[in-house]
Amino acid sequence: MDSNSSIKKELTSAAQQTVLRTLKTRFEKNSNRHKGLEWDKVQAKLEAAPEKLWSLDQMENTGGEPDVVGYDPQTDAYIFYDCSPETPKGRRSTCYDREALESRKEFKPKDNAIDRAAAMGISILTEAQYRALQEFGEFDLKTSSWIQTPDPIRKLGGALFCDRRYTTVFVYHNGASSYYAARGFRGMLSV
Incomplete structure (x- = not known):
């Protein structure tokens, strides 16, 4: 068992809500990055994948300012990149x-x-x-x-x-x- 698999990759309910609020605010502020995409659909995907929300929290906590930059219809997935002005x-x-x-x-x-x-x-x-x-x-x-x-x-x-x-x-x-x-x-x- 490597050390990465022993890390609990879940957030508390309160932490999930905090990350979702941060992501929603950034999503609304930077609509040029995701034209035609709707936050409610992104949020539903995130709520269904708590381990992905944990990863986004890690991106946020290290200064990455993650945001949606696209949608892949073949995989039905929203794509997030670190969008901080400088490398995190x-x-x-x-x-x-x-x-x-x-x-x-x-x-x-x-x-x-x-x-x-x-x-x-x-x-x-x-x-x-x-x-x-x-x-x-x-x-x-x-x-x-x-x-x-x-x-x-x-x-x-x-x-x-x-x-x-x-x-x-x-x-x-x-x-x-x-x-x-x-x-x-x-x-x-x-x-």
Whole structure:
């Protein structure tokens, strides 16, 4: 049994209501992110999936400001991304994955993006998802975010991250074991 499976992934009724209120307020304030979608339908899905609500609470508590950015009719799922202006504060200073963390001989960060996302019940954004997020505004003007890295790059020791500078979204590479105070990760959750 790994440590992630022993975590109770439920919220109290009061905590659920708090998260739902926060999400509803953000949903109503940022209608450009989810044109044509109705909060009542989103809320019904969330109430039927308490473990997903727990994950959204984790996103919120680490500074992600999750919001609905789409709906997938094939899976009948609402898509949430972290929509904080900068990469979430509570998820910065992480290297890319466990292998990268274990490869560091000294000055190890406390965590890695892939395992932390999995523990939260989310996945980190792909490059396409990161670019789609940028269609809703300007994100990561001062920070950067790890993105899912293709296996051939990862096998060579690298990892990818993105940011927005000069009105352009850039994709960069770095050693997967690197970490910076201004680099974290953004998550995605389907409900």
